Amino acid sequence: MPINFGRTGRVLLINATERSVSAIETGGDAATFFIGGRGMAGNFLRPFAHLPFDSPQMPLIFMTGPLTGTGAPCSEMLSVMSKSPLTRTVFQFSAGGTFGSELKKSGWDGIILTGKSTSPCGIIIKDSSVTFEQSRFIPEMDVSQRLAFFSTGSAAVTGPAAEYGVLFSSMIFSGDTQQSRGGLGLVMETKNIRYIHVRGSGSVSVHDLEKLTAAGEDILRLVSASPVLTGDHGFSRYGTAALFDLVNSRGMLPCLNFRKTCYDGTDPLNACAYDRLYGTVSYGCTGCDIHCGRRLADGRPVPEYNAMVHLSALTGNTSVERTLLASALCAEKGMDPVSAASTIACYMEITGKSPDECDIVKLLADIALSRGEGELLKSGSLRYAAAASRPELSMSVKGLELPAFDPRGAYGTALSYAVSTRGGCYSDACAISHEILRKPVATDRFTFSGKPRMIRLAEDARSAADSLTVCGNILFAASLEEYARALYAVTGTETTGHDLMLAGERINYNERIMNYICGFTSADDDLPARFFSDPGTPGAGISIPPLDRNKFLEARSTYYRIRGLSADGLPLEKKSLELGLSWTDPD
Amino acid sequence: MDRPGLKYSARLVKSGLCEAGAPLFGIMEDGITWSGRIQEEHILEEVLNTLNFGSILFSPTAEPFRSITELLAGEAQPSGSIVPDDTETRTFLHEIPVISAFTPGEIITALKRRKGAIIPGRGIITAGPVTPEQAFVTFSSICFSCYVKFFSDYYYYTRGVKKLPDSAEKIAPQALKAYRSALKNISDFPSAKGPFTSDEAVYAAIVEAGRLTVSSGMVDSFFGNVSALFNDCIYITQTAASLDELEGCIDCCPLDNSSTCAITSSSEYSAHRALYNLTHRRTVLHGHPRFSVIMSLLCDRHECANRGRCHTACTAKRFINDIPVVPGEIGTGPLGLVRTMPAAMMGRGVIVHGHGLFTAGACDFTDAFTSLVDIERMCFEEYCRLVQF
Numbered sequence A: 001m002p003i004n005f006g007r008t009g010r011v012l013l014i015n016a017t018e019r020s021v022s023a024i025e026t027g028g029d030a031a032t033f034f035i036g037g038r039g040m041a042g043n044f045l046r047p048f049a050h051l052p053f054d055s056p057q058m059p060l061i062f063m064t065g066p067l068t069g070t071g072a073p074c075s076e077m078l079s080v081m082s083k084s085p086l087t088r089t090v091f092q093f094s095a096g097g098t099f100g101s102e103l104k105k106s107g108w109d110g111i112i113l114t115g116k117s118t119s120p121c122g123i124i125i126k127d128s129s130v131t132f133e134q135s136r137f138i139p140e141m142d143v144s145q146r147l148a149f150f151s152t153g154s155a156a157v158t159g160p161a162a163e164y165g166v167l168f169s170s171m172i173f174s175g176d177t178q179q180s181r182g183g184l185g186l187v188m189e190t191k192n193i194r195y196i197h198v199r200g201s202g203s204v205s206v207h208d209l210e211k212l213t214a215a216g217e218d219i220l221r222l223v224s225a226s227p228v229l230t231g232d233h234g235f236s237r238y239g240t241a242a243l244f245d246l247v248n249s250r251g252m253l254p255c256l257n258f259r260k261t262c263y264d265g266t267d268p269l270n271a272c273a274y275d276r277l278y279g280t281v282s283y284g285c286t287g288c289d290i291h292c293g294r295r296l297a298d299g300r301p302v303p304e305y306n307a308m309v310h311l312s313a314l315t316g317n318t319s320v321e322r323t324l325l326a327s328a329l330c331a332e333k334g335m336d337p338v339s340a341a342s343t344i345a346c347y348m349e350i351t352g353k354s355p356d357e358c359d360i361v362k363l364l365a366d367i368a369l370s371r372g373e374g375e376l377l378k379s380g381s382l383r384y385a386a387a388a389s390r391p392e393l394s395m396s397v398k399g400l401e402l403p404a405f406d407p408r409g410a411y412g413t414a415l416s417y418a419v420s421t422r423g424g425c426y427s428d429a430c431a432i433s434h435e436i437l438r439k440p441v442a443t444d445r446f447t448f449s450g451k452p453r454m455i456r457l458a459e460d461a462r463s464a465a466d467s468l469t470v471c472g473n474i475l476f477a478a479s480l481e482e483y484a485r486a487l488y489a490v491t492g493t494e495t496t497g498h499d500l501m502l503a504g505e506r507i508n509y510n511e512r513i514m515n516y517i518c519g520f521t522s523a524d525d526d527l528p529a530r531f532f533s534d535p536g537t538p539g540a541g542i543s544i545p546p547l548d549r550n551k552f553l554e555a556r557s558t559y560y561r562i563r564g565l566s567a568d569g570l571p572l573e574k575k576s577l578e579l580g581l582s583w584t585d586p587d
Numbered sequence B: 001m002d003r004p005g006l007k008y009s010a011r012l013v014k015s016g017l018c019e020a021g022a023p024l025f026g027i028m029e030d031g032i033t034w035s036g037r038i039q040e041e042h043i044l045e046e047v048l049n050t051l052n053f054g055s056i057l058f059s060p061t062a063e064p065f066r067s068i069t070e071l072l073a074g075e076a077q078p079s080g081s082i083v084p085d086d087t088e089t090r091t092f093l094h095e096i097p098v099i100s101a102f103t104p105g106e107i108i109t110a111l112k113r114r115k116g117a118i119i120p121g122r123g124i125i126t127a128g129p130v131t132p133e134q135a136f137v138t139f140s141s142i143c144f145s146c147y148v149k150f151f152s153d154y155y156y157y158t159r160g161v162k163k164l165p166d167s168a169e170k171i172a173p174q175a176l177k178a179y180r181s182a183l184k185n186i187s188d189f190p191s192a193k194g195p196f197t198s199d200e201a202v203y204a205a206i207v208e209a210g211r212l213t214v215s216s217g218m219v220d221s222f223f224g225n226v227s228a229l230f231n232d233c234i235y236i237t238q239t240a241a242s243l244d245e246l247e248g249c250i251d252c253c254p255l256d257n258s259s260t261c262a263i264t265s266s267s268e269y270s271a272h273r274a275l276y277n278l279t280h281r282r283t284v285l286h287g288h289p290r291f292s293v294i295m296s297l298l299c300d301r302h303e304c305a306n307r308g309r310c311h312t313a314c315t316a317k318r319f320i321n322d323i324p325v326v327p328g329e330i331g332t333g334p335l336g337l338v339r340t341m342p343a344a345m346m347g348r349g350v351i352v353h354g355h356g357l358f359t360a361g362a363c364d365f366t367d368a369f370t371s372l373v374d375i376e377r378m379c380f381e382e383y384c385r386l387v388q389f
Helices: A029-034 A037-048 A099-105 A143-147 A184-190 A209-224 A240-249 A271-278 A305-310 A320-333 A337-351 A360-368 A381-387 A411-419 A451-468 A472-476 A480-491 A497-517 A549-563 A573-578 B006-014 B041-051 B065-075 B087-093 B104-113 B132-158 B168-184 B199-215 B269-278 B290-297 B365-386
Strands: A010-015 A020-025 A060-063 A078-083 A090-095 A110-114 A121-126 A129-134 A154-157 A193-199 A280-283 A293-296 B024-028 B032-034 B055-059 B116-119 B123-128 B225-230 B233-237 B250-254 B283-287 B318-320 B323-326 B349-352 B356-361
Touching (some): A037 A078, A037 A090, A037 A110, A037 A451, A037 A497, A078 A099, A090 A497, A099 A193, A143 A320, A240 A271, A240 A305, A271 A280, A271 A293, A271 A320, A305 A320, A305 A337, A320 A337, A320 A360, A337 A381, A411 A451, A451 A480, A497 A549, B032 B041, B055 B132, B065 B116, B116 B132, B123 B132, B132 B290, B132 B365, B199 B283, B233 B269, B290 B318, B318 B365, B349 B365
Parallel strands (some): A121 A193
Antiparallel strands (some): A060 A078, A060 A110, B024 B032, B024 B055, B116 B123, B225 B233, B225 B283, B233 B250, B318 B323
């Protein structure tokens, strides 16, 4: 029997309704076409894209990549994909920790979970053995208590927020540093699955360990040379919160529901403030060489950049301690702090309540447990604002609340928010890399010129990286050129950076097709009206005008052409077939 | 609208890497725009359309780079690669593919793997996936790496431990003569005098020092880094900043750790900071002068157990006259130069193996820049002595 280097060639299919399991053999063209991770998950999700998120047939997919468990740098992420309750788009996130490597060491490349259990239960995977058990969790139990049940292996759990139907409920993984976005925790909850625990005793075969070591050294050399990742003021030293000062100095830090773009309060809210007030130490996901997480000396995690800004400046909270409390509450209840805080900021603007009149920690608890005003807010800012007849005050794209980079200060970022397949997300194209962080080269942040192609190429690169299950942060330093060498060493199949980019294009287009099937059009590839009418906060000799709507639309049209979409942003049969994707006309 | 790549074409010509009119940039946005014409434009068009990069650069090189790249390409196996030992190659290029024919297939195969390639008899082709600047930087880096490798190889050739084609005997003297003349012609030195009394004075002094570092040829690809210590802040050039265009590209980094704005500062910020902590210097200059790099690579201890790992593992206390040569990689990793260079800065400067030269000044850039040029001149003359030129 041939060895599947880097892959097991088997995906575990679990039906929660019947409590049955089976194996799907994979490999061949699918592995080359979709790499693994995000790409492979999209391949499995596509036939079900038309279903609602809570349909028992809707799969919730956990997928490893060919580098998972091989020791390649920063390659231990896990792709999780389904349909988002919040955005109704196809939605993928990458989780850190050891779930992926444990799964692969159990002999599985991934899990496809379908069906719906009649009662809350958990799934235990130990190598080839898969069992169901009655859930050990009691209702409203905090996430840390849930994870404490699993001292070995790795677990994916939902939190109390999912039990209460919060549309931005997270799924939480042992050893991960962040709460996931998009509400896939609620998808797991609708299947009545509260946790999946996996332990593997096998190993992952690598074709050429010496070449993998050399490729790893090339990657780590670039990590060491990256000021963003390992510099004195970089992520390794201050966590992703290190971005606070830079983004603020560029007039791009969203405050008060994006009504201001610069925090000028007297109370410091930056990464250094946490360091000075509490003392912090770094930590990271297992297998990570960057360690972008920070913990206080008392063990509490410092929120990552987007959560930190939204739980403070965006909502008018100027207390570091309250930011920590709010962040901890989101973590314990299992909900995305970015969407939660943005929804509160929207609520404050609509109701006219000042920061002094809003207890953000209480509001977050009310959202998580669907109490009082929280019952209105648990569906996210777009639904809340629409219900209040002020939909324009939801700072979201496709219903996903925007992260903490104001689009008026970086036009590539603005375009990427609009066209991302999962909604208002910066990480799909990470234009801040060149617009703010000067990598791989600095670009003019106040122009759309050249940005459509840059966004398209960056999306393809990120899609490929998510499919290799490489951490997105590594792309601030290394590229697919280096990871292609690692993949070659692992699988023994000659691969180039360009091959991976082509696969990335295919993966992204497949997601476009799924969104098309779900009814998304160019009308959804748009930004909130505020960004075209109101200027940002001027400062440091820089004025930040509103985005020019005509130039934005022109850039979006160019992006559509470069991406091979119709003028309305819809996928085309010809392009689809050219990429080797099947075509189903939703009409 | 400017011709595509005009700025970078001018830089390639100004730095002597290409002859005027030679660089051809192709920029792809909605369609492809070319900066000029060559007979085989259709070949490059196919390359760009297939690879989908934002830009591509093709150009014959000027002398001595033309002869040097031709010689090295001839030494590589057919469709093989050149693997120089300098830091630039190790960190960013990894290797330089040599392709055998000016055909779309050959070029596409090479650029699918690496950032640029040498086409013997034709020139160098490089890709700029995001912007033309990337293509320019890779082009310049290939020229620099090949130059360094050639003169490193030539030294061993004169010692009888490496074979080179006879043409090396013609190329080396001509190139050395040209470089000697270039070094001799450096006459502009910093005018900004310290101690600095305002932020504005610091910014202006850094901008001037950066511009002079480029105009004197003490860097490759216009990159290096420059900093000054003033009022408990390190003012330092940003990462990927072109040293001749530093306006708006200088970060102010408070030493009290009250801000993380230096996240965009040079990858050598940590080394600069450590140097200021260890010494009483007030300015630091870092460039990649060619013969400082070349001399750092030369070592006659062929049986050394660390041979091939000199850039990180060399344990010898090495000097080129009074200038220490230390191992260390870019940045802050466990083998980073932050752990070796600052402590070695006792005199005029420190050379980091295969990488470049750091110099420091007492209160402004006059002495730091003078040391940069003087050490490079010293290294050059030392090299000439070794190869009996």
